[in-house]
Amino acid sequence: MRISHKLQRHRESEDSTKPTFSFEFFVPKTSQGVQNLYDRMDRMYQTHPQFIDITWNAGGRLSQLSTDLVSTSQSVLGLETCMHLTCTNMPVELIDEALEKAYVSGCQNILALRGDAPINAGEWKPCDGGFSYAKDLVRYIRKKYGDHFDIGVAAYPEGHPEESGDDMLIEYLKEKIDCGADFIVTQMFYDADIFIDWCRRVREAGINVPIIPGIMPITSFASFMRRADWCQIHIPEEFLAKLEPVKDDDQLVRDIGTELISGMCQKLLDSGYVTHLHLYTMNLEKASIMILDRLGLLPDESDNVQDNVMPLPWRKSLHPKRRNETVRPIFWQRRPYSYVARTSQWSADEFPNGRFGDSSSPAFGDLDLCGSTLIRQSGKRSLELWSTPTSLKDISNLVIDYLHGKLKCLPWSDVPLNHEVDPILPDLIELNENLIITVNSQPRINGAKSSDRVIGWGPSNGYIYQKQYLEFLLPKSKLDQFLSIVGDGTTLTYFAVDSANKVFSNHPDDAAANAVTWGIFPGREILQPTIVEKVSFLAWKEEFYHILDEWKLNFAENGKPESVKLLQTLIDDYLLVNIVDNDYVSPDNTIHDLLRKLY
Known part of the structure; x- marks a missing residue:
């Protein structure tokens, strides 16, 4: 099912007051890593995510693994899956091949991205026979496949290294929506106030599709600082004040980080702009599960029993x-x-x-x-x-x-x-x-x-x-x-x-x-x-x-x-x-x- 339709169906259900969530996974580099990821995805299925998404690695063996992971998660694990697709190193022929594989596997959701420049490539440039912007990819998918795919696009609440003006970024986001995008997934952030103010400006710009915040758990102090620096995002004083004194204790960092991220998520949910959280798992499960547990979003005995029972005694395929x-x-x-x-x-x-x-x-x-x-x-x-x-x-x-x-x-x-x-x-x-x-x-x-x-x-x-x-x-x-x-x-x-x-x-x-x-x-x-x-x-x-x-x-x-x-x-x-x-x-x-x- 298309993600926007799933979110709409939930909003209209008896359980509409309970927020929903999803997970992102990236493509491992080894066959054993793929096996371990399948096992982890299978365990996280038990939390009942609305969907998962799989990142795209343009070109070579890993892009093949992206489509294989999508097919397996749909066909074997029965997980509604969204496939990332980028313009980086992707001529139209390869884009067509990836879309066809997604279509055949039953995948109905694509996150259309321009993508980052390849490592050591300097500034981003389109490849021969490829697209320059995500909006072009959105337009192409919509023209070729009609309404089969739900198309998501990325957004940057705290700006983008290649564009200094926030208003211009919202204008670019509006162009992507006007080309046929159905939902928005944002870059990670840690300042809820900045994000909520950005949501207000997005809605004022006439953008009314679902906004899905990208939530990055905190697992160690070094990775927390590195990711914040890489994405050029603001770290609230409260985060630094609580995490710096325990930065050499990974267990304490994760526990305090869970408390901080959970509080941030609750503030987002209370704002009225957000009803769904998208967790960047980094192919790990513990930190994401801790956040969901703290927010009370994991299934328990008080949930509708039948919603947690399988339709058949084996996992139903979505192929x-x-x-x-x-x-x-x-x-x-x-x-x-x-x-x-x-x-x-x-x-x-x-x-x-x-x-x-x-x-x-x-x-x-x-x-x-x-x-x-x-x-x-x-x-x-x-x-x-x-x-x-x-x-x-x-x-x-x-x-x-x-x-x-x-x-x-x-x-x-x-x-x-x-x-x-x-x-x-x-x-x-x-x-x-x-x-x-x-x-x-x-x-x-x-x-x-x-x-x-x-x-x-x-x-x-x-x-x-x-x-x-x-x-x-x-x-x-x-x-x-x-x-x-x-x-x-x-x-x-x-x-x-x-x-x-x-x-x-x-x-x-x-x-x-x-x-x-x-x-x-x-x-x-x-x-x-x-x-x-x-x-x-x-x-x-x-x-x-x-x-x-x-x-x-x-x-x-x-x-x-x-x-x-x-x-x-x-x-x-x-x-x-x-x-x-x-x-x-x-x-x-x-x-x-x-x-x-x-x-």
Whole structure:
């Protein structure tokens, strides 16, 4: 949704008295930095920002990363995203390419900027075939894409190094609005009085679009002074008087800085000119979250419960091709990035409501769609996170640490575990202690309220159901025992497959999709958003064993032969198994009782 429309909708809502906020992130320089940023953005999603924006790095690899970040935040994280776009080093051909990528990803918001001069380039100059001013870029976007994009522009409440007259800057701002801009985001500042007086003059000039103040948290005294000097902005005496005496204590600087910035923000909100705050995160989260907490803007128990509940049990994508997506296989529950990548080539009508797909789908073919590596950590970071396991006990201990929250990810699980598994957590730990390595799971749920803050999803006044599900590694030596215990006359159904693609199953119809999560809501059809079925499980099996192989290769490259041997044993001598207890009513713990017989 366009930012101006989101802000208008909020103003017209029952919660209109509560200000809104957004976050800015910049493009990291390394692949591990990108991974860390995705994790941070995912955590900050929980604060319910109205949108995020991604800065633009003109030219070269980083500009490609800008569009990749925008696409991922829209498609995987479900975050409304605004893409910066500058005139610096950008001929029309590159601008067209960036806009097309934003359009295809579902992004509907562009912050159109002239941009700064490249480092060591002296004064700013337009490139051949490019634009000289932000207003030209605004006019071009509006002419080419009509009303698809909301277009934001920058403003400078305390002046600009290249223009001494404040009145002239407001006149330039009016020109950008007249060319089709929809909202304003300002440069950072620390003097609320200067900003409020500037807002008054902007409104008097006939500019009536939303004014969004850019808020820079204070994290250290040196960075605070450096940024203020670089932007040539005024620092109030109160700020200096409180921060200078503690300038060598970063913790105190951040705490006092949070108090000062929060007070400044409250003054802005009280002025009547501002209803939305835009925080420059510098790709960090703590300082921004502290400010929002101090202002009382973070969601809590007093907020509308349903506003904090997901529409589906997995993060809904904002990509236009995925708007009709209502079903996902449970196997990618904790690997949403690779799942979205593997289904990115599907057309809009290939996200079905019942039968999941077919083997001709690209989702079940090219693993290269997931990027150059299936483990979303660098080789060095992998060693730091998961060390060098040399026994199955070492692997099980890693999983147990993940279950306890000591690890935020595993090679096959990109996202942290949530509290949904709490009812079966002791059983999962026991299984791993007995060397049954668990990969994925969900507990039985029989009619929980859809508004439940842990497991709730979907419309209000509904009820949620889940079948108990477990995915784990089984030694081939115990396969016959497992098959004998499960049998054919129980409520349990399973698929088991090895790396050579040999499949064992007791499903009555291998082609059928087994819904393992569903919801019942007033006046609606039953929703069945999470399933188990054979074709997608075989696709996941391919990915899972590739993950083990990549993990093994990292050990080989780092001279860890015992770890290489262990991973090869997992690949050669273990099956990947999923099992569903279709009796979601019984209080019996059937799956775990069965697996205990394998100890």
